[in-house]
Amino acid sequence: MRNKRDYHLEAPTWCPGCGIFALFDALKTTAAAMDLDPEHMVVVTGIGCHGRLSNYFKAYGFHGLHGRVLPVAAGIKLSNPGLQVLGVSGDGDAYSIGLSHFIHALRKNINLTYLVVDNRVYALTLGQTSPTSSLGFVSKSTPYGSKEVPLDGIRMALAAGGTFLARGFSGQSSRLASLIERGMKHKGFALIEVLSPCVTQNKLYSYEWYKENVYLLEDDSSYDPRDRNHAWERLNAGGKIPVGLIYEESRPSYEELVLPKKEKPLVFNDLKIDMPKFENYLQKFR
Ligand SMILES: Cc1ncc(C[n+]2csc(CCOP(=O)(O)OP(=O)(O)O)c2C)c(N)n1
Ligand code: SF4
Numbered sequence: 001m002r003n004k005r006d007y008h009l010e011a012p013t014w015c016p017g018c019g020i021f022a023l024f025d026a027l028k029t030t031a032a033a034m035d036l037d038p039e040h041m042v043v044v045t046g047i048g049c050h051g052r053l054s055n056y057f058k059a060y061g062f063h064g065l066h067g068r069v070l071p072v073a074a075g076i077k078l079s080n081p082g083l084q085v086l087g088v089s090g091d092g093d094a095y096s097i098g099l100s101h102f103i104h105a106l107r108k109n110i111n112l113t114y115l116v117v118d119n120r121v122y123a124l125t126l127g128q129t130s131p132t133s134s135l136g137f138v139s140k141s142t143p144y145g146s147k148e149v150p151l152d153g154i155r156m157a158l159a160a161g162g163t164f165l166a167r168g169f170s171g172q173s174s175r176l177a178s179l180i181e182r183g184m185k186h187k188g189f190a191l192i193e194v195l196s197p198c199v200t201q202n203k204l205y206s207y208e209w210y211k212e213n214v215y216l217l218e219d220d221s222s223y224d225p226r227d228r229n230h231a232w233e234r235l236n237a238g239g240k241i242p243v244g245l246i247y248e249e250s251r252p253s254y255e256e257l258v259l260p261k262k263e264k265p266l267v268f269n270d271l272k273i274d275m276p277k278f279e280n281y282l283q284k285f286r
Helices: 020-033 049-056 069-079 091-097 099-108 153-159 173-185 207-213 228-236 254-258 275-285
Strands: 041-045 060-063 084-090 113-118 164-169 190-195 214-216 241-248
Touching (some): 020 113, 020 173, 041 069, 049 060, 049 084, 069 113, 084 091, 113 173, 153 164, 164 173, 207 214
Parallel strands (some): 041 060
16 A cells, blocks of 8 residues: 655645645645556646646656646547546646637546646746736736636536536645545546645735635535536635535546547557658658
């Protein structure tokens, strides 16, 4: 049986108090609880402070281009479906430059776990307004306050046909770990948005602010995450932010529908290279 240390590659360099530490911890807890083999896990990250997670977590990692986590993760999963593939984005990475990939991965229901670190700011680039920053948010890019209505990733995901939608808070690491575990066991695309304070670039949304402004869905026994209308009402209600499992449904994953049953996954194909032909191709680039 593995333990958390088996997934710890090196000490992170995030600012002391950064919310991403809690996600890192929750991910190690989940991987240990599920006894996942690091050799069968791949963590794909985007560009941003969140992106460094693939450098610290012990598994295969792919630190790619800004906004392109999902195409890379989907390509890995479809060519080798036996792998546990996780994507990690920031709110900018997922809901701004990567938004089209997000919507299409949801409607396809590709079997991935997607963790979106929502700190309501572009942190790595030193604090510009992001798609989830609130109206009036003052930053280096909006010195007179943001004039744009913020996006709600979970609402967009529900509208796009998402089959597992959850929201965690980095001030509640063990709850976050159990949401990640449920997401990883879900057959299809699992979105877990993580409310994650950026203590350096976004002083407005602190741990204290979130503690006062979130509520746990699990405390409401009348809430049924399998009821789409219920989820929609909650997401539109305004006021405090719901945290927990928001919506879940069963639908075949993309792999189940498109991968040929009798053939081996692409990754096990014998990719014999015809050397003379290959040399010919190379000549064109010389
Ligand atoms: C194609 C491209 N455009 C812009 C950038 C500059 N850039 C780097 S990180 C970033 C935004 C980071 O914000 P977010 O994705 O929310 O991640 P965080 O740093 O908050 O974790 C931007 C705009 C880039 N690296 N590549
Ligand atoms: S700038 Fe913000 S998001 Fe980036 S490491 Fe520091 S606290 Fe975390």
